[in-house]
Amino acid sequence: MPTAIAVTSADLVLPPLDRGTPPAAVQPLDTLEQSLNGMHALIEQHGYVVVLYPAPAIGPAADKPDVRRLRTVRSVLESDRIALLGIDLPPLGLALLAQQLRQLSMCDFSPGVLASAARLLAHYIYAGALLGSVAGLDRVPVSMKSHAKSWMPGAQFAVLANPRPQLVRVGEEELPGPEFGTRLLVAAGQPPSDWVTASLAPAWRVQGVADVPLPAESTRWWGTGRLAEFAAGLFDVSVLYQLVSSVRREECHWCGLELIGDRCGFCAAPLPPPPELGQARAPAATRALPRGRT
Template identity: 80%
Template sequence: MPTAIAVTSSDLVLPPLDRRTPPAAVQPQPTLEQSLTGMHALVEQHGYVIALHPASGDTQAVQRLRTVRSVLESDRIAVLGVDLPPLGLALLAQQLRQLSVCDFSPGVLASSARLLAHYIYAGALLGSVAKLDHVPVLLASHAKSWVPGAQFGVLAHPRPLLVRAGQEELPGPEFGTRMLVAAGQPPSDWVTARLAPAWRVQGVATVPLPEMSGRWWGTGRLVEFAAGLHDVSVLYHLVSSVRREVCHWCGLELIGDRCGFCAAPLPPPPAQQPVTAARALPRGGT
């Protein structure tokens, strides 16, 4: 069975792109007992579990995940905090689900989350930035958000940026992507009519807005979007092209500089000793 991918809320589970893509599990469950039972079943069935959660999200859910891992005394559960907005996190979970059926080991799959997240462009069209905490906002933008009809295009990842929609452009990816769009109380069709064509996306899919999006962006007047790689062959090539190492702590394979399961950093390479050349005098010579 492929490594199980889990998320902290059912609204972070996107529809599969094909029949091969396995579903995502939702952890933790409403009670600790249900969480323990559910996680134990996942580990028994799949061998390993990768649980994703927002890095700045529900601390109670994160504490529950860590408690479950501690009670089960299992080193086969990875709890990964990801610094992405809700829809971007859902996209990352979908990508890991796609790759879970490939021939990657659980350690490589878990540590690939940081690599894949780097290629996700996540943002939103906002009707107000007065309560936006996750992206730096200038005081002038705060003042303009009170102007009727003001709209802001915000890129949270990979490089935070805020622009006035219709007056400035958000820089997009320089590679082929598919865009997901989730509308709350949509202030306009700027994302689908202006941004998607400017980014030359290879397709646009409309999905439900995650429940936590309004809190994350500080307003319910938003259209959230996330663009990323969607072809499993491209995702596979990206991950497989990175050099693999072995974690010195738990022994799992990894890519990058940190193990996804035990969080142990990759040791620095041994320092090379300077080579000194010694001259040998001929015996008996002068």
């Protein structure tokens, strides 16, 4: 069975793009006992579990109760097969990332590569929102001028949180979009607006638009209920596969799993720094030894 992909609430589970995309699990569950039993079942069935959750705005100390529950579950089970990944994306962007990992879980990637691919794929997700007010927005820098304008009747702001934060007033500037083919997800709140589909989608030259429900966490994340959230990202599994497979793979020096990037997704151990110049010039016979032998 493929590596299980899990999220912290059911509204972060997007519909599969095809019949081959496995569903996402939801963790934690209502009680600690249910969470323990559910996670144990996922490990027994899939071998490894990758859990995505929204990274707190002010560091690990601000983790929500559900994240603390997940850490408790991993500790009680004493399992090194659970990756807990706090991702700094808005809720809809996180749901899109989970969908991408679900697609890739059917490929031949090892659990370690799949977990560490989350940070790579997040860089290619354009996540933002159309806001009726930025007075409560603390995730993206807001100037005093924008704060003042947000009190004007009918004011609307287009905000990009990832990959590079940016805020513009609708009708005055445009948000920079991706330079590659994407599919756009739109989750309309109150009041609804067609600006995302009528203006942003054509400007970004997206290859498809899908309406999805607004995640419950979105209102708190963006600081207002007057919003329409959007997220654009890669959707073709062959392109996603090529992106991940093009990155050099390493072996985690702590847990032994494969990884890409500079940090293991399961044990969080960083990749060791490159060897010093003197070590790099070790005798040829030593360099020829198989890894793990002396």
